[in-house]
Amino acid sequence: MDRLLITGGRRLSGAVRVNGAKNSALKLMAAALLAEGTTIIENTPRIVDCLTMAEVLEHLGASVAWEGSTVTVDTSGARGLETPYELVRKMRASIVVLGPLLARWGRARVAMPGGCNIGSRYIDLHLKGLERMGAEFSYEHGYLEASAPDLHGAVVWLDFPSVGATENLLMAAVGAAGTTVIENAAREPEIQDLAAMLVEMGARVDGAGTTTMEIQGVDAFRPIRHRVVPDRIEAGTFAIAAAATLGDVRIEDARAEHLDLFLSKLADSGAGIEVEPGSIRVWASDRPLAVDFVTLPYPGFPTDLQPQMMALMAGGRGTSIATENVFESRFMFVDELNRMGADIRTEGHHAVIRGVERLQSAPVRALDIRAGAAMVIAALSADGISEISDLHHVDRGYENLEERLASLGAELRREPSLWPAAV
Ligand code: UD1
Numbered sequence: 001m002d003r004l005l006i007t008g009g010r011r012l013s014g015a016v017r018v019n020g021a022k023n024s025a026l027k028l029m030a031a032a033l034l035a036e037g038t039t040i041i042e043n044t045p046r047i048v049d050c051l052t053m054a055e056v057l058e059h060l061g062a063s064v065a066w067e068g069s070t071v072t073v074d075t076s077g078a079r080g081l082e083t084p085y086e087l088v089r090k091m092r093a094s095i096v097v098l099g100p101l102l103a104r105w106g107r108a109r110v111a112m113p114g115g116c117n118i119g120s121r122y123i124d125l126h127l128k129g130l131e132r133m134g135a136e137f138s139y140e141h142g143y144l145e146a147s148a149p150d151l152h153g154a155v156v157w158l159d160f161p162s163v164g165a166t167e168n169l170l171m172a173a174v175g176a177a178g179t180t181v182i183e184n185a186a187r188e189p190e191i192q193d194l195a196a197m198l199v200e201m202g203a204r205v206d207g208a209g210t211t212t213m214e215i216q217g218v219d220a221f222r223p224i225r226h227r228v229v230p231d232r233i234e235a236g237t238f239a240i241a242a243a244a245t246l247g248d249v250r251i252e253d254a255r256a257e258h259l260d261l262f263l264s265k266l267a268d269s270g271a272g273i274e275v276e277p278g279s280i281r282v283w284a285s286d287r288p289l290a291v292d293f294v295t296l297p298y299p300g301f302p303t304d305l306q307p308q309m310m311a312l313m314a315g316g317r318g319t320s321i322a323t324e325n326v327f328e329s330r331f332m333f334v335d336e337l338n339r340m341g342a343d344i345r346t347e348g349h350h351a352v353i354r355g356v357e358r359l360q361s362a363p364v365r366a367l368d369i370r371a372g373a374a375m376v377i378a379a380l381s382a383d384g385i386s387e388i389s390d391l392h393h394v395d396r397g398y399e400n401l402e403e404r405l406a407s408l409g410a411e412l413r414r415e416p417s418l419w420p421a422a423v
Contacts, residue, residue, distance in 0.1 A: 002391040003418070004402060007411040008361055008382035012247035014408045015279075018235045018254050019045040020069065020228030022397050023304075024190035026093050027167050028197050028226060029053045032073035033060065033100040034175060035201055037223035044071045044228055048396045052091040056083055060097070075223070085111035085142060091396070095123055098146060099168035102135055103175025108146040112139070125165035129156040133169075133176055153178030153217060161186040161211070161297045167194055173215040174203035182213040188298040189258045193229040200224045232258040234398065236305040237373050239263070239282040241405070243271040244312045244381040248283035249408060256280050261301050265293050265309070269316065290318030290355055295326050307333055307374035314342035315381055316355035324349045333371030336364040340378050340386065361386040369397035376401065380410055389417050 020043035030053065032039035044050055046069060054064040057073055060080040065072045081101060088094045088111040101108035113123065127137055127144075133156070135148035153176050158165055166186040171194075173180035185191070187209050195208030201224050204216040235254035242249035243266060256263060256275040263280070267273050269288035274281040290313060295303040303326035313320045314337055324330045331346040338344055341360040344353045361384030366372025372394035379386035388394075391414070394401060402412050 006379035021231035099171030
């Protein structure tokens with residue numbers, strides 16, 4: 001277990017490159033299961049979650065090799081059907097192999113994900129949709145046994161545009177007999193990336209990026225080479241870090257069109273924003289103005305940038321209100337921010353953030369990936385030396401974060417933790 005020691009008050013400046021999107025790469029790796037042979041996925045972040053997905057694929061009999069940020073998945077030996085609890089508990093997104101396994105082999109055995117730090121995260125929408133396509137499920141000893149000898153197309157209405165459910169259904173539908181329509185589908189850029197890869201593999205998918213997706217099942221898929229879309233959440237995290245430290249940072253390989261609402265909120269807070277082809281420059285010369293924001297499925301304000309934006313608003317001029325509509329318990333990190341002198345009160349899915357002039361350094365914990373990023377941002381702008389423990393959460397989602405921040409002028413170092421991991 002590592003901790004990060006950050007000396008606050010350094011302005012970030014210079015250029016930083018965004019990696020491939022974690023939330024896309026994980027699903028693209030799972031999609032490789034659909035084709036026999038070697039699929040090559042470029043621009044894959046070498047983060048703990050992607051390494052866990054590699055373990056999931058290996059457990060299923062595939063071979064996975066890394067060269068820099070290129071991952072090669074060879075499925076010639078893949079015959080396994082089981083994703084064990086030890087991997088699903090490390091990463092809930094492991095459940096996304098369900099769709100491709102059912103499409104290719106008609107069976108799967110996947111451990112049920114347990115709770116996590118940001119809400120209960122059910123998989124009922126995944127299962128209801130797959131049931132409509134002919135899959136049957138039973139539960140045994142913590143495992144979900146899935147069987148779909150005759151997976152067929154169906155019209156599926158999602159109660160909520162769940163990212164994971166849309167992806168699982170999409171990956172099942174591409175190999176099911178007939179036509180599937182997903183209504184109220186999630187529209188995230190990562191879903192568009194997955195659909196683009198599946199089409200390259202031979203799938204027939206219409207409407208990716210809209211609320212209605214129509215998929216014609218096909219019999220076979222070819223292994224291909226695909227490049228992961230840049231990570232909009234990582235880009236947003238650097239943008240907020242630049243604003244919070246009154247810095248000036250060029251974020252390269254960032255796709256501004258995936259961050260429209262977020263960037264307009266950041267501009268409302270007084271930050272300067274310059275969008276150029278393939279990069280976004282963000283700077284700030286004064287404490288941010290208070291801005292209200294409401295998380296919603298894409299193209300709304302991303303829930304994965306809510307904690308970081310709260311960290312920015314914690315040092316803002318005035319009072320802002322954040323409303324979290326996607327995950328029920330995504331304010332748990334607020335107590336950590338308050339330990340740094342923030343003045344935030346939560347009530348249900350609203351948070352009232354009374355901006356303070358300066359956050360104070362303190363020892364704090366990273367409670368999950370994005371809450372950890374929020375702590376890093378708070379520490380970068382606070383006075384004194386902060387210590388962020390439970391850094392493994394941050395490592396799940398950000399590759400070499402401290403080196404990249406150091407290259408922008410941050411003063412920070414990683415050290416082994418002095419404390420046992422908190423429970
Ligand atoms: C994905 C992202 C995560 C992001 C989230 C929302 C990955 C690996 N993770 O998570 O970073 O924060 O999208 O943009 O891509 N729900 C149900 N039943 C279901 C499925 C979901 O009730 O069957 C609920 C969840 O509890 C949650 C909400 O729907 O409250 C959103 O979940 P979902 O969009 O599925 O998020 P994930 O795919 O888990």
